[in-house]
Amino acid sequence: MFEKILIANRGEIALRVLRACKELGIATVAVHSTADADAMHVRLADESVCIGPPAARDSYLNVPALLAACEITGADAVHPGYGFLSENARFAEILEQHSIHFIGPKPAHIRVMGDKIEAKRTAQRLGIPVVPGSEGGVGSDAEALSIAKSIGFPVLVKATAGGGGRGMKVAPTEDALSNALATARAEAQAAFGNDAVYLEKYLTRPRHIEIQVLGDGQGRAIHLGERDCSLQRRHQKIWEEAHSPALNIAAINGIGATVAKAMRDLEYLGVGTVEFLYEDGEFYFIEMNTRIQVEHPVTEAITDIDLVLEQIRVAAGGDFELRQEDVKFHGHAIECRINAEHPQTFRPSPGKIVAYHPPGGLGVRIDSAAYHGYTIPPYYDSLVGKLIVYGKTRGECLMRLRRALDEFVVDGVDTTLPLFRRLVREKDIIDGDYHIHWLEDFLAKNGAPSA
Ligand code: ADP
Numbered sequence: 001m002f003e004k005i006l007i008a009n010r011g012e013i014a015l016r017v018l019r020a021c022k023e024l025g026i027a028t029v030a031v032h033s034t035a036d037a038d039a040m041h042v043r044l045a046d047e048s049v050c051i052g053p054p055a056a057r058d059s060y061l062n063v064p065a066l067l068a069a070c071e072i073t074g075a076d077a078v079h080p081g082y083g084f085l086s087e088n089a090r091f092a093e094i095l096e097q098h099s100i101h102f103i104g105p106k107p108a109h110i111r112v113m114g115d116k117i118e119a120k121r122t123a124q125r126l127g128i129p130v131v132p133g134s135e136g137g138v139g140s141d142a143e144a145l146s147i148a149k150s151i152g153f154p155v156l157v158k159a160t161a162g163g164g165g166r167g168m169k170v171a172p173t174e175d176a177l178s179n180a181l182a183t184a185r186a187e188a189q190a191a192f193g194n195d196a197v198y199l200e201k202y203l204t205r206p207r208h209i210e211i212q213v214l215g216d217g218q219g220r221a222i223h224l225g226e227r228d229c230s231l232q233r234r235h236q237k238i239w240e241e242a243h244s245p246a247l248n249i250a251a252i253n254g255i256g257a258t259v260a261k262a263m264r265d266l267e268y269l270g271v272g273t274v275e276f277l278y279e280d281g282e283f284y285f286i287e288m289n290t291r292i293q294v295e296h297p298v299t300e301a302i303t304d305i306d307l308v309l310e311q312i313r314v315a316a317g318g319d320f321e322l323r324q325e326d327v328k329f330h331g332h333a334i335e336c337r338i339n340a341e342h343p344q345t346f347r348p349s350p351g352k353i354v355a356y357h358p359p360g361g362l363g364v365r366i367d368s369a370a371y372h373g374y375t376i377p378p379y380y381d382s383l384v385g386k387l388i389v390y391g392k393t394r395g396e397c398l399m400r401l402r403r404a405l406d407e408f409v410v411d412g413v414d415t416t417l418p419l420f421r422r423l424v425r426e427k428d429i430i431d432g433d434y435h436i437h438w439l440e441d442f443l444a445k446n447g448a449p450s451a
Contacts, residue, residue: 001316002026002077002101006070007041009081010060012367012385013292014041017079020308029073031066033059035377040369047073054379060084063091070100077101077315083381086291087114103315105270105290106217113272113288117160117198123274123285126262131277131284133200141178147199148177154202157181159188159195165235166191170202203284205435206277207246208232211259212299214310216320217269223256224299224307224327230436231423233346233443238416239423240295241334242302245394245432246278249329255283260324271296271311277436294337294386297367301333301390332397333390336405336420338368339382340413344448350378354412359404363390363397376413384415398430422449 006029007017014030018041021028030045035054042048049069052059059065061084070078078095080086080103089110092102104110113119117137120130132151137160138144148155148171157180159167167188171180181197189195207230215221228244229237243252259274272290276283296307305327314320340349352375358366368385370376376384389404391397405421423429428438 001318002312004029004046004073004075005077005079005103005312006031006066006073006075007045007079007081008060008066009079009084009086010036010039010041010369010380011383012369013081013083013294014039015044015369016367017081017308018044020306020312021079023306024309024312026312029069029075031060031069033379035379038374040371040374049073054377056084056380063094067094067098067100070095070098075100077103077312079103079312080291082291082294087289089114101315103270103312105268105272109266109268110290113290115160116158116162116287117196119288120285122266123262123288126265128258128262128274128285129276129283131200131203131286134198137196137198138181141181144181144199145174145177148174151199151201154204156200156202157184157197158200159184159192159197161188161192161194161196163192167197168235172202203277203279205437206230206279206284207244207434208237208275208436209244209247209255209278209283210273210275210293211256212293212296212307213259213263213268213272213274214307214314214322215263215266215268215270215272216314217267218320219264219267220320221260221263221268222322222324222327223260223263224303224305225256225329226252227295227298229295230434231429231439232436233439237295238337238339238439239334239420240298241332241394241397242298243329243332244278251281270314271307294383295335297365297386297388298333298335301365301388302329302331303327304330331390331392332394333388334397334401335386335388336401337386337416338384338408338410338420339416340376340384340410341382341416342414343416343418346416346448348378348382349414350376350382351413352376353384353410355409356411357407357409358385359387359407361400361404363400364388364404365390370410384410384413387420394432398424418449 004027030048051065089107169180212224231239365388
């Protein structure tokens with residue numbers, strides 16, 4: 001097992017990793033920018049190192065500074081969390097070259113899954129169903145048009161290097177295609193420095209269903225069921241739940257088994273998530289995330305398996321003791337991502353939290369690095385915390401979630417709490433009857449609630 005882990009992240013996920021390390025008896029090193037000197041992860045870690053000024057490229061993305069921090073503290077492994085360097089194959093390789101373990105998959109797998117076209121090809125080769133689309137990147141507009149016609153409109157133009165919903169444009173009809181291509185290319189160039197795009201059939205009312213996997217890198221892998229992340233705004237998830245209201249256990253185990261087998265064939269190491277769109281009873285692969293995800297607590301709630309702890313164990317090369325039959329699902333869990341954003345405009349609302357009272361009680365988990373008097377810096381994402389609620393049934397979970405949301409106090413900054421208080425009382429949500437465009441339709445029709 002590792003002796004000292006450096007956590008190359010901040011906020012709630014740094015805290016989450018720190019907790020797993022403490023339980024495993026592993027010493028921790030926090031790194032932080034000058035803007036995060038007062039952050040909770042810094043206070044709770046055994047040691048901390050300032051790695052640069054506020055801008056992420058100068059601190060949390062600063063590889064030489066992170067290497068120096070490992071060197072100074074003698075850390076033998078790095079946990080990258082999510083975002084920042086978590087899906088950077090080069091970073092994983094550099095660590096290896098310095099004899100420091102990267103707690104994540106093999107660099108080759110990070111690289112394959114980071115290129116959406118390669119990822120789709122690999123998925124297909126491994127027997128995972130994919131969204132119909134172009135075989136690879138599309139060149140000229142004329143070529144794109146002929147491919148689009150063969151797929152059938154509407155089509156979605158997507159950036160090969162995409163992420164976070166950027167570089168994605170819908171072309172409802174033939175006339176709109178060249179415009180969609182140009183916009184997606186420009187957006188992709190600006191965001192990723194790579195303007196390659198490809199085409200996919202645009203599904204009109206799918207759900208976003210993802211399968212959690214865990215592998216030992218030597219051909220053993222299991223799945224831990226699915227999460228339904230269909231409630232999204234601008235392709236960003238805001239509410240995740242398990243089980244999906246749209247699936248029965250046979251369907252979950254069916255797609256889970258397909259994915260677990262693919263991960264065994266790939267000799268995948270660590271935690272990962274294989275993402276699908278699901279429409280009319282069919283699953284279509286869209287991408288794989290090769291890291292721990294924001295919404296992992298939902299799976300932890302219904303399996304009682306600590307994913308970060310298992311992730312650290314397999315990275316250290318320990319015996320892989322979990323078997324598929326050890327994964328026993330029970331109950332229902334929902335996560336709400338509470339962001340510091342204006343409830344109507346969704347503009348980030350950094351600033352000082354003057355009152356903070358998170359809910360508690362049976363079945364309520366809060367993953368947050370916020371505290372009374374904490375100032376949310378303007379430089380990073382706007383997540384204040386995740387509220388994860390568990391119940392024996394979906395009904396009990398919703399009942400508890402309603403209560404927990406009403407109890408949650410965050411004053412001094414705007415948050416998305418009013419939106420969730422409204423959503424949890426909506427009939428479609430209560431019925432579990434929603435898809436990936438539901439939230440945007442709802443906001444367009446009703447506006448966002450103000451309080
Ligand atoms: P990113 O890496 O940018 O997040 P994804 O490929 O994971 O991109 O897609 C993000 C979201 O975009 C999905 O959850 C879904 O809402 C939407 N999306 C992606 N592909 C399609 C498609 N073919 N049809 C309809 N919606 C899609």
